[in-house]
Amino acid sequence: MKRRIRILVLSLAALMLVIQLVPYGRHHSNPASRVEPKWDKPATRALARRACFDCHSNETVWPWYSHVAPVSWLVLHDVEDGRHSMNFSEWDKPQDDADHAAKMVNRGKMPLKKYLLLHPDARLSNAERDSLEMEWGRLQLEQSYWSSHAFVERVANAKLRMNLPQTHDVRIVRP
Ligand code: HEC
DSSP states (O other): OHHHHHHHHHHHHHHHHHHTTOSTTOOOOOOOOOBOOOOSSHHHHHHHHHHTHHHHSSOOOOOGGGGSTTHHHHHHHHHHHHHHHOOTTBTTSOOGGGGGHHHHHHTTOSSOHHHHHHOGGGOOOHHHHHHHHHHHHHHHHHHHHHTSHHHHHHHHHHHHOOOOOOGGGOOOOOO
């Protein structure tokens, strides 16, 4: 019996060592932060930072266990998916899913439950949820601005060097 337990423990240890060789999960990137939302006050940013930034920004804090497989796989997957859904560090891009944020927080779906197990400080009180919710309304307006005309114009300007002509450069041609 003792021998069986020893073999089991050794096999598990060997398995843990072998899975560390899987390349996925080791690359922890924090790309430069570009543009953040125009937060109404520093306290709102602090709330989002506490509860959301690890998965929804380029300022992820990578704890030691995020370097150890299989936890590293789960963490990286959440950060990749989270940043893809909404990234507070790239507010100069349209964030199509951002308008679900109030709903997700209110229903207790965000922050993810498994995350709260290891980050109890990310838990939001009702008052904190309310204050984030009020902020979402405003941020949504900002986002609809980005996804509209002005955004297209900015991108055309930056990427294609297209400029809106000045009034004195415009000639009206009539048939
Ligand atoms: C542990 C990582 C993690 C944390 C922390 C986290 N999220 Fe997420 N979030 C995800 C992942 C992964 C997804 C994409 C998969 C999904 O929708 O479940 C996501 C998706 C979202 C979406 C898009 C949902 C949809 O279906 O359109 C919103 C909005 C969102 N999160 C808001 C938040 C807010 C607000 C916070 C902070 C209060 C937060 N999240 C905290 C990981 C996280």
